[in-house]
Amino acid sequence: xxxxxxxxxxxxxxxxxxxxxxxxxxxxxxxxxxxxxxxxxxxxxxxxxxxxxxxxxxxxxxxxxxxxxxxxxxxxxxxxxxxxxxxxxxxxxxxxxxxxxxxxxxxxxxxxxxxxxxxxxxxxxxxxxxxxxxxxxxxxxxxxxxxxxxxxxxxxxxxxxxxxxxxxxxxxxxxxxxxxxxxxxxxxxxxxxxxxxxxxxxxxxxxxxxxxxxxxxxxxxxxxxxxxxxxxxxxxxxxxxxxxxxxxxxxxxxxxxxxxxxxxxxxxxxxxxxxxxxxxxxxxxxxxxxxxxxxxxxxxxxxxxxxxxxxxxxxxxxxxxxxxxxxxxxxxxxxxxxxxxxxxxxxxxxxxxxxxxxxxxxxxxxxxxxxxxxxxxxxxxxxxxxxxxxxxxxxxxxxxxxxxxxxxxxxxxxxxxxxxxxxxxxxxxxxxxxxxxxxxxxxxxxxxxxxxxxxxxxxxxxxxxxxxxxxxxxxxxxxxxxxxxxxxxxxxxxxxxxxxxxxxx
Amino acid sequence: xxxxxxxxxxxxxxxxxxxxxxxxxxxxxxxxxxxxxxxxxxxxxxxxxxxxxxxxxxxxxxxxxxxxxxxxxxxxxxxxxxxxxxxxxxxxxxxxxxxxxxxxxxxxxxxxxxxxxxxxxxxxxxxxxxxxxxxxxxxxxxxxxxxxxxxxxxxxxxxxxxxxxxxxxxxxxxxxxxxxxxxxxxxxxxxxxxxxxxxxxxxxxxxxxxxxxxxxxxxxxxxxxxxxxxxxxxxxxxxxxxxxxxxxxxxxxxxxxxxxxxxxxxxxxxxxxxxxxxxxxxxxxxxxxxxxxxxxxxxxxxxxxxxxxxxxxxxxxxxxxxxxxxxxxxxxxxxxxxxxxxxxxxxxxxxxxxxxxxxxxxxxxxxxxxxxxxxxxxxxxxxxxxxxxxxxxxxxxxxxxxxxxxxxxxxxxxxxxxxxxxxxxxxxxxxxxxxxxxxxxxxxxxxxxxxxxxxxxxxxxxxxxxxxxxxxxxxxxxxxxxxxxxxxxx
Numbered sequence: 002x003x004x005x006x007x008x009x010x011x012x013x014x015x016x017x018x019x020x021x022x023x024x025x026x027x028x029x030x031x032x033x034x035x036x037x038x039x040x041x042x043x044x045x046x047x048x049x050x051x052x053x054x055x056x057x058x059x060x061x062x063x064x065x066x067x068x069x070x071x072x073x074x075x076x077x078x079x080x081x082x083x084x085x086x087x088x089x090x091x092x093x094x095x096x097x098x099x100x101x102x103x104x105x106x107x108x109x110x111x112x113x114x115x116x117x118x119x120x121x122x123x124x125x126x127x128x129x130x131x132x133x134x135x136x137x138x139x140x141x142x143x144x145x146x147x148x149x150x151x152x153x154x155x156x157x158x159x160x161x162x163x164x165x166x167x168x169x170x171x172x173x174x175x176x177x178x179x180x181x182x183x184x185x186x187x188x189x190x191x192x193x194x195x196x197x198x199x200x201x202x203x204x205x206x207x208x209x210x211x212x213x214x215x216x217x218x219x220x221x222x223x224x225x226x227x228x229x230x231x232x233x234x235x236x237x238x239x240x241x242x243x244x245x246x247x248x249x250x251x252x253x254x255x256x257x258x259x260x261x262x263x264x265x266x267x268x269x270x271x272x273x274x275x276x277x278x279x280x281x282x283x284x285x286x287x288x289x290x291x292x293x294x295x296x297x298x299x300x301x302x303x304x305x306x307x308x309x310x311x312x313x314x315x316x317x318x319x320x321x322x323x324x325x326x327x328x329x330x331x332x333x334x335x336x337x338x339x340x341x342x343x344x345x346x347x348x349x350x351x352x353x354x355x356x357x358x359x360x361x362x363x364x365x366x367x368x369x370x371x372x373x374x375x376x377x378x379x380x381x382x383x384x385x386x387x388x389x390x391x392x393x394x395x396x397x398x399x400x401x402x403x404x405x406x407x408x409x410x411x412x413x414x415x416x417x418x419x420x421x422x423x424x425x426x427x428x429x430x431x432x433x434x435x436x437x438x439x440x441x442x443x444x445x446x447x448x449x450x451x452x453x454x455x456x457x458x459x460x461x462x463x464x465x466x467x468x469x470x471x472x473x474x475x476x477x478x479x480x481x482x483x484x485x486x487x488x489x490x491x492x493x494x495x496x497x498x499x500x501x502x503x504x505x506x
Numbered sequence: 507x508x509x510x511x512x513x514x515x516x517x518x519x520x521x522x523x524x525x526x527x528x529x530x531x532x533x534x535x536x537x538x539x540x541x542x543x544x545x546x547x548x549x550x551x552x553x554x555x556x557x558x559x560x561x562x563x564x565x566x567x568x569x570x571x572x573x574x575x576x577x578x579x580x581x582x583x584x585x586x587x588x589x590x591x592x593x594x595x596x597x598x599x600x601x602x603x604x605x606x607x608x609x610x611x612x613x614x615x616x617x618x619x620x621x622x623x624x625x626x627x628x629x630x631x632x633x634x635x636x637x638x639x640x641x642x643x644x645x646x647x648x649x650x651x652x653x654x655x656x657x658x659x660x661x662x663x664x665x666x667x668x669x670x671x672x673x674x675x676x677x678x679x680x681x682x683x684x685x686x687x688x689x690x691x692x693x694x695x696x697x698x699x700x701x702x703x704x705x706x707x708x709x710x711x712x713x714x715x716x717x718x719x720x721x722x723x724x725x726x727x728x729x730x731x732x733x734x735x736x737x738x739x740x741x742x743x744x745x746x747x748x749x750x751x752x753x754x755x756x757x758x759x760x761x762x763x764x765x766x767x768x769x770x771x772x773x774x775x776x777x778x779x780x781x782x783x784x785x786x787x788x789x790x791x792x793x794x795x796x797x798x799x800x801x802x803x804x805x806x807x808x809x810x811x812x813x814x815x816x817x818x819x820x821x822x823x824x825x826x827x828x829x830x831x832x833x834x835x836x837x838x839x840x841x842x843x844x845x846x847x848x849x850x851x852x853x854x855x856x857x858x859x860x861x862x863x864x865x866x867x868x869x870x871x872x873x874x875x876x877x878x879x880x881x882x883x884x885x886x887x888x889x890x891x892x893x894x895x896x897x898x899x900x901x902x903x904x905x906x907x908x909x910x911x912x913x914x915x916x917x918x919x920x921x922x923x924x925x926x927x928x929x930x931x932x933x934x935x936x937x938x939x940x941x942x943x944x945x946x947x948x949x950x951x952x953x954x955x956x957x958x959x960x961x962x963x964x965x966x967x968x969x970x971x972x973x974x975x976x977x978x979x980x981x982x983x984x985x986x987x988x989x990x991x992x993x994x995x996x
Contacts, residue, residue, distance in 0.1 A: 020736045023749055026779070030732040034894040036932030038916050052779070067742065147573045149552045273552035278582070285584045286575060359670035365658035370669055496647065498654075502673045503645045 029055035085345025117322035118189040122196025132294030134208035136287035151273035199249035209260030226252025289441035308471035311463035333418035367498035389423035424483030431486035447485025516704035536977035578640030606630035611656035640687035705759035718987035721763035724897035769898035770919030793976030801909030802884035813886035819851040823892035829936035832865030883908035906967035927963040
């Protein structure tokens, strides 16, 4: 009777590392590497060859079970929700500081024309850099996730470079246009450009940190910026806007330094070649992300531009900052902050469910998997909308009860915006899932239609009625965005097995 | 007119180090009158060139399997990509792609399907991808559905994939088949350095243009695949799929190769077992440059030193050596062990470091890398290779030519290379390796034994294992193959 071959004792000693042999050749290879060469098989075990020995033992050894795979860690919805809310922490910090000091990293009690210039700089910085940050995150995360850290780091820095070049170039274009059409008087124009450049750089720098999942550092950079504003404005009595530009640049420097340090660490940790791609190719494949970022921020801020440019016949400038329009929107933003965590948590849970359910389905019945995921999606959606609307209703009543929004107009604007935000959040969830399925182009029709209808309806209503009706355009746009992306995603879920395969290719 | 050769590699020359890379480098450096085109399959595009390419290398095309946004050949011009993608409509996929893809899936999933079926499917797909976009086609719903249908239809009941496994398998297929989208240059001979994917261009050229195809195997690709799968975390069904895919490719390579060169009897036995016809197999041993590796007794380190030259990853058995050193305890306290080689598997390296710490042998072990293996061998008193799998390791040949006695595990063709001029130990057996080391390191007779083994091994290496002999053999092979009008294969 031959002794047990070594691989059997391995199974006895370390069953967790045991892998069922696939055929006698597999077992023969393992025997060879355990020292059972032809001569050993003959001399010590009495077989003519290692292969003969493997053939003899294979039927017995294929029965030995492998250790079961470790189950995926259970989903933690509350943790994921809080993690997702962390994304909006910097915004929350700004709001809290605003309550205490009456100003923050941007915004505050400013004269109307100064506020208009600041607002123009702020909004355009979002719209111009939004797509660049999306593209940077997409390409950077691809390389970092492919263990090509060096290329990942270089790619991210390149996108930052493109972003800065775009900011500077568009500022020059803005200067030329203003010289021709005189939208803003000189000092206000430079103020707007100052905020545009500073905030645009900040979004790029914090984009690096968001991509690296360093939410706390983003909040820290905002806190650094606010501290600078407080010191310069209250300590050195600089004008608020100048202090804010200094603060934003300070926050940018902090975020850029922290981001660069982390990228440098990733760059240094492994060797690798920087494999260049043609810029046209990069831009071509990044174009859906660039377009989406642009459209999303246009959707988010388009109504403000419509409101500020309505009925300006008697004003000194073609654009008038409307504080009475801004405040209710800021209050409504609270509803968005509270529901933002849901986007991250729901995306996480959606793919956790995909991974849980895929192994349970056979290849001849992918429809069973797709319909299960369709139900999962629908339930999640039906649960979210009423809850979000209810939460926003509470916010509205609190705002009314505490007198934060005294006038009927403000309450109306806040009410409409609070109705819009759940649809915006829903749209963001859909976008998040579609991006994870590598379908960035699929979101563009809904986002494009949303922006078009937002601006068109807002424009018509504000020109016929008052500037407050711009918020209806926002509601229309957000609803189209939410429902349009829901239809897009629902259709993809009908063949989710296919799209899931294609996304990981 | 110079013979032109398409040399195909996989995970080796000229982007990654290792024995096969050394062999390729020697060949292109020494056959200066042969014009080489190198097609190198690499894991990702991040790998830089590791070897300087001589002037007779007319082109070098890396093909990253992973790490690119899109699978398949990377079109640098957007306009070209866009035109091809536009052309790749659902109807084009239905009409010109699907039937060939179904045949390919069948050839992979059905055990022992004729290798001609796979080759036929691959050639048709290669021609299709010359016109249509690879990524658009392979990521299409039709391709996915055809794959799922194939899995349901052809896999046995006890080996059926679930959807998760099918997703993983189709993603592998999507990346691997990318080589069918590459346009290959027309050459006189295709020479693959492995029987895996890198052999596919040889099969395509053989079928399309009747170009002679030489296949050289160092380690047995398929055998090493078993080892890596046994260490992987993939499910049984996924491992079976990978095995089936690779077995189909290996069999196709053996079927269409005009000549299979092997390193020795161990490899030959495996090649025959895997379907290579014995009449096609010829033995061409590796060789080392004697001008670079020669005895330099005067450079020997004053301290008794055992050298291991190997990349640090599981197949090299560094952990076994460290366990053996741990077992030796105080028997040979004066001996230092130098392990020089790139860390190719960080987790494995950490496991090795843990063994060192556990055995308290930190002071005995020196880790490092070297760009001067000849110098390291000159300083060593003994060379030890504890691998659990090898073809014909260069490091052993280099040690023999350097006059450094060898202790090695009995793997691959090591026994036939040493032919009694070194000490063998059982692989993966620290006790036996410790015994072998003691034999040549302990006692009054040890030095004498080392000297005898070194001089006998040196003589054997100078006769059989020099780079000139090896390169000359391949020059003859190229000339003979190109002088034949047509080599018919049944």
